Amino acid sequence: MVQTPINPQSLQSAVDHKVSKLEGIKERSNFLREPLATELRQDTNHFTDAAVQILKFHGSYQQDNRDNRVKGQEKDYRMMLRTRNPGGFIPPQLYLALDELSDRYGYGHLRATTRQGIQLHGILKSNLQATVATIIQNLGSTLGACGDLNRNIMAPPAIFRDKPEYLIAQEYADKIADLLRPQTEAYYEIWLDGEKAVTVEEHPDVVAARQQNYNGTVFADSAEPIYGTHYMPRKFKMAVTVPGDNSVDAYTQDVTLVVITNKAGALQGFNILAGGGMGRTHNKEETFARIADEIGYVDKADIFDAVKAIVATQRDYGDRFQRRHARMKYLLHDWGVEKFREQVESYFGKPLKPFKKLPAWKFEDYLGWYEQGDGKWFVGVNIDNGRIYDNGSLNLRSALRTIVERYQVPMRITANQNIVLYDIEPGDKAAIQTLLDEHGVTRPDQVDQMVREAMACPALPMCGLAVTESERVIPDILGRVRALLTKLGLPDEHFVVRMTGCPNGCARPYMAELGFVGSAPESYQIWLGGSPNQTRLARAYTERLPVDELEFFLEPLFVYFRDQRRVGESFGDFCDRVSFDALRKFSAGYDPATYQPRKKDQRHRIGVYSDTYELLKVAVEKEGRPMSQITADAIADYVAKYLAENGA
Incomplete structure (x- = not known):
């Protein structure tokens, strides 16, 4: 097999600096085979670090049950397996096989992930091959669910047979997943002894696009024509959705494609968002969460070439030395949108078209x-x-x-x-x-409703990165938040709450209206100001909140929100509007024993002319907010400006 070199531009030449240790592991793996294949046959209960890194590409993480750690004794090593199923699709046969495997080899439960997959926890190394083989034989796959390549592609889970755009989004999630699927035979060699259980027919356009070498997007004669020997600098996440449907957290992805159809429902092309990403590291300011930028639009005939051009840009120019800086969001941040777009266009072979106007986004849970x-x-x-x-x-x-x-x-x-x-x-x-x-x-x-909108990562006891609890404690946290809201006269209030046990952001807490990010045992960094529709990044408000101080911390924020919010304003929008300085100032002076809330405002009727009313209706349709809220906000802004200008 031909070993394709790392593009020297991506490394800014080997003279400038070395690549990370993992780049060497990938290069020596013979396209994801070793040392995994050898160590799988060995009578040990865990893999070495090099094998663990290659194992990720096959959809598995080595973990240990931290509840079972005993000083002086070997760790209770277990494997977590994650499925690759674009758009979250699980056929009946596969689900039943996963359910049975959870009893036979796992902990007796399954986990639905925030990337629309299924995770199995608790698998011993000795049972790993049988588990993966069973998944493959039952129409499933774990290949590419982890590792430095394209991960599971997301799409809205709604099945609307009479809305073509939804079917198109799911169709293209499948096609692009096939386009970017690793081509190495290592997966079937290792887990099925070289035999493919099911031959999946790929669309001819996908097969052709994988081989067409436009301006250096493909490595000729390589076992991995798109990825090359070294795959991607870091994980790469994509979604395909429809205008207005933000059930996939569109702004958190490396790339999101938005289906554009004509009035008859026929596919015309795709808007492209790029550069989102959630992972960061505490006390490392050079790492940060970021939301995606509008990059452009491509016609449907060009979508595969456009995706390859974006992948090639990150593949060849992403940081392969400092893994904390390796995600595509940092490339967008460092270069800016214009330079990034220019490089994509150089691989694409022509200019991207202007991004098309979209309706307001809305979060949907489809329950x-x-x-x-x-x-x-x-x-x-x-x-x-x-x-x-x-x-x-x-x-x-x-x-x-x-x-x-x-x-x-x-x-x-x-x-x-x-x-x-x-x-x-x-x-x-x-x-x-x-x-x-x-x-x-x-x-x-x-x-x-707050429970419906909440998310938490698994964290302890299995995740080796977790510094504190998440999934096991969020029911109690939500219950305490609800009790506090009820006490303060807000029994029906709800907002987006997300929690993670570490700053890597698997439950996307940086888009929440109230985000909890594990910072120490039983303590969390608190993020505020995300939007209800998940289109605005939250910001860190306090670095370390002990969980037993939750009510003391939140009460002044909720009181301030209750008494100073605009009509229909959400908690996240309120925190973003009034500024963190105002929140801190109010909290510092808040005394629950003496504070008197503002009396409830009496409402007055205000008339508008017909032409203004028609414009208001347009605004309601565009923004998705009640007319009363839009008018109240506009009047409040005008009055504030008038008072400021007239010294009142």
């Missing part, structure tokens, strides 16, 4: 029952923090297994760690709802 538009139904099932298990009165895992076995319905994992079961016959709808009820699965309209 509950929806008509598909073809006579069938889909139902979104709430899963608190993504954990699928049986626990006393809640027997979610048994419910899903029974439904999938009995009705053979496929599912899609959502980006909020829930599940959508679809293609449900009308005659089966009532029986499926009864099964969910009988197994204690709460109906969406009975789930606190």
Whole structure:
């Protein structure tokens, strides 16, 4: 096999500096084979560091159960496996196989991930090959679910057969996942002894695009025509969505493609967002969360070449020396959008077209029952923090297994760690709802909206990066926040809460209205000011909040919000508008024993002329906010400006 060299431009020449240790591991791996293949056959309970790095490309992380750590004894090594399933698609056969594997080799539960996949935890090294082989033989894959390459591609999980843009988004998530899938035969050699269980037919356009070498996007005669010997500098994340649907956290991706159709629903092309990313490191200011920029638009015939051009830009110019600086968001930050676009266009071979105007984004969770538009139904099932298990009165895992076995319905994992079961016959709808009820699965309209919108990463005990709890404590945290809001006269208030056990941001806390980021045992960095529709980055408000001080910390913020918010204003929007200085000043002077809230304002009617009213209707459609809120904000801004200009 031909070993393709690292592009010297990406390294700013070997004379300037060395590459990271991992670049050498990738180069010596013979396209993701060694030392993994050799160590898999050895009678040990864990892999060496080099094998662990290659194992990631195959969809697995080596972890240890930190609850079982005993000083002086060897760690309880376990493997976590993650599925690769574009758009969250899980066929019935695969789900049942994963469910069975969780009992046979795992901890007896599954986890729905924030990238629309499934994770299996607790697998011993000796059982890893059998587990991966079973997944492959049941129409699944773990290849590329981790590692320095394109990860699982996200797409809206809704199945609207009468809305072509949704079907197009899911179709292209599949096609681009195929385009960027590693081509090495190592995966099947290692896990299936060289035999492919199922031959998947790729679209001819995908096959052709992978080989076409436009302006250096492809390595000729390489086992990996797009990635080359060294793959990507770091992980690479993509999503495909439709205008207005932000169920995929579009601004957090390395690349998001937005489907553009004509009035008849026919695909015209794609808007491109690029440069988002959540991971950062505490006390390392050179690392930061970032939201994606608008890059441009391409016609449908050019989308594969455009994707290759973006991948090649990051592949060849991303930092391969300092891994903390290796994500594409830093390339966008360092270069700026114009230089980045110019480099993409040099690989693409022509200019990108201007980004097309989009409607306001809205977060959708797709919980509950929806008509598909073809006579069938889909139902979104709430899963608190993504954990699928049986626990006393809640027997979610048994419910899903029974439904999938009995009705053979496929599912899609959502980006909020829930599940959508679809293609449900009308005659089966009532029986499926009864099964969910009988197994204690709460109906969406009975789930606190704040719980519906919340997310948490697994963290302890399995994640080696976690510095504190996340999934295991967020139910208590949400309960305490709800109790405090109720005490302060805000019983129905809700906002986006996300929590992670470390700063890597797997649950995307930096987009939350209230984000908890693990900073020390039982302590969190607090982020405020994200938007309800996940289009604005939050900011760090306090570096370390001990969890037992939660109510003391949040009460003045909630009181200030309650008494000074604009009509219909969300908590995140309020924090962003009034400034952190104002929040801190109010909190510093707040005394719960003496503070008197502002009296509730009396409302007055104000008339507008017809032409102004028509403009207001346009604003409502564009912004997705109530007319009363828009007018109240406009009047408040005008009055504030008038008073400032007139010294009042």
